[in-house]
Amino acid sequence: MTADEFDGALLRRGDAGYEDARRATMWNAFVPDRFPDVIVQAATEQDAVRAVRLARDEGLRIGVRSGGHSWAGNHVRDGGMLLDVSRLDEVTVNPASSRATVGPGRAGTSLLEELAEHDLFFPGGHCVGVCVGGYLLQGGFGWNGRVHGPACQSVEAIDVVTAEGELVRADATQHADLYWAARGAGPGFFGVVTRFHVRVYPLPKVIANGVYLYPLDVLEELFTWAAEIGPRVARTMELMLLIHRDEAGEVEIAVTAPTLVDTDEEADEVLAILESCPVRDRARLAMPNLRVTMADLFAGSHAIYPDEHRYVADNMWTHAPVADLLPGIRAIAESMPPAPSHFLWMNWDPAGGPPREDMAFSVEDTTYLAMYGVWEDPALDDARVDWATSHMRAMSPLASGIQLADENLGRRPAKFVSDANLARLDEIRAAYDPDGRFHPWMGRL
Ligand SMILES: Cc1cc2nc3c(=O)[nH]c(=O)nc-3n(C[C@H](O)[C@H](O)[C@H](O)COP(=O)(O)OP(=O)(O)OC[C@H]3O[C@@H](n4cnc5c(N)ncnc54)[C@H](O)[C@@H]3O)c2cc1C
Known part of the structure; x- marks a missing residue:
């Protein structure tokens, strides 16, 4: 099959444009040194069909890319086909x-x-x-x-x-x-x-947020309080604690609690719990009840995940008592690289949410912890990768598994679905993809 038969483009390794196309599939500027043999940029659904048939005919393994936001660049593998379906966006x-x-x-x-x-x-x-x-x-x-x-x-x-x-x-x-x-x-x-x-x-008709900045020395009190109120906060509130360095290089802890509800009264009621923090008087900045827009929320998250930077992420789900987690969290805080690298604590509490359907997704827990190393200088690659990976490895005895959203499986294999669901996934793969046409996860337990 030739490039002319695609509505989009087909590039083979060595073709002009191949390397630009490969790099452009990655949002993370830390592009892996892995090189597919063929890149197909599908312009239509039929192109995706043609690409898979080409891969079958040529015996190529396929990595698929949509938005290219996999931190690990899961779609960029050595050999085989990289199938870019980002243009299918209707x-x-x-x-x-x-x-x-x-x-x-x-x-x-x-x-x-x-x-x-x-x-x-x-x-x-x-x-x-x-x-x-x-x-x-x-x-x-x-x-x-x-x-x-x-x-x-x-x-x-x-x-x-x-x-x-x-x-x-x-x-x-x-x-x-x-x-x-x-x-x-x-x-x-x-x-x-x-x-x-x-x-x-x-x-939701009303979007609100409460934002506080606390100094590092109240870390233990703050996380203990957050874990205690976690099960009681409204489902409409996403309570998150972020550890990062401020502009002066000091480690600080931000509490942020985006809340999507229908009335102002409901927002006021939901956000009030943030004022119950026992070290509330130590907050350097407190904006307990803001009205914001979705655009503001997206701008806030984009500020800590800027484009054109190098990234590593790692993570864990846990229901371990907060006292057991605190030493690990403090070690992360004290080793925090410059901003915008950060650590995230998120209150998820699946038990209080809608009943889960029968699906492969099966590992989640009360609390989510994640680390994001963000840097620009390639000389820091090893140090930042080690920072995220080794802290999560050290805390893994307290984990019930990981989220695939922030997976680092190539460096640290971990459990991402239940054992029963992993076995069933293997069976379904054997039935639907007996020749291993699609790349599997980069690591698994
Ligand atoms: C800045 C940033 C913020 C994030 N925030 C969140 C968040 O708030 N919540 C959250 O849950 N996750 C979040 N993530 C993680 C994100 O959801 C995952 O990385 C996700 O895989 C990105 O999807 P993508 O299509 O952009 O990525 P891609 O890199 O294109 O896809 C990732 C992998 O999914 C598979 N895949 C993708 N598309 C297809 C397809 N069409 N068919 C078959 N397989 C496919 C491939 O194996 C591919 O390698 C964030 C990631 C980044 C970088």
Whole structure:
């Protein structure tokens, strides 16, 4: 098959434009030294079908890319085909049925804007540029995710190109195993999703936030308080604690609590709990009750995840007592690299949320901890990778598993679905992808 047969482009290693195309698939400027043999930039759904058939004919393994926001560059592998479906980004909205379809290359940010025009909403990811392709396959922890559950739970069907090169619809009644797998397999999914069919929700009318900045010396009191109130905060509040260095280089702890509700009274009621902090008088800055917009929330998260930087992420779910976590959190704080590197503590508390459906996604816990190393100088690559990876490794005895959103599996294999679900994923892969056409996860336990 030649380049002319694609609506988009096909580049082989050595072709002019190959290296630019490879690098452009990565949002993280820390581009791996891995080189696929062929890159296909699919312009249409039929291109995705053609690409899989080409890979089958030439015996190539496939890595799929939608928004390229995998921290680890999971789609960039040595040899085989890199299939870039970022151009498949169409959205259709059906307000009457509260349903939408969305192409994998559509950023959550822009999906939310489109839905807002119809007074609708979806629990899209927190950051600019994250596309629904990778986001929905791995779970999806987004705005008001504590209300709606992981975003993959709102996926009712997918259109997917199988390893055989057939375009099929998978849902609860047809190709049900493939549908089950697609909701949680993340970067180990064995097909090319060309469209998601999702449930959408009424747009929250009031967006509020409470923001506080505390000094490092109250770390223990602050995290103990946050863990204590965690189960009591409203589902509409995403309580997060972020440790980072301020402009002067001092480590500080930010409390932020985006709250998406319907009335001002509800927002006031939900945010009031933030004032109960026993070290409240130590806050250097307190904005207990702000009214903001989605654009403000996205701008806030973009500030700590700037473009054109090098990144490493690692993470863990835990329900360990906060006293057991504190030494590890303090060690992370005291070794914090310059901003915008940071550590995140997030109150998730799945037990209080909507019942989970039967799907591959199966590891989550009360509290989420994640580390993000962010830097520009390539000379710091090893140090930053080691910072994130070794702290999470040290704390792993307290973990129940990891999120695939911030996976670092190539360097630190960890549990990301239940053992039973991993076994079932292996069985479904053997049925749908017997020749191993699609790359598996870069590591697993
Ligand atoms: C700045 C930033 C902020 C983030 N914020 C959040 C957040 O708030 N919540 C959250 O849950 N996650 C978050 N993430 C993690 C993000 O959701 C995952 O990295 C996700 O995989 C990104 O999706 P993508 O399509 O942009 O990435 P890609 O790198 O394109 O995809 C990741 C992997 O998913 C698979 N894949 C992607 N598309 C397809 C497809 N169409 N068919 C088959 N397989 C496919 C491939 O294996 C691919 O390697 C964030 C990541 C970054 C970089």
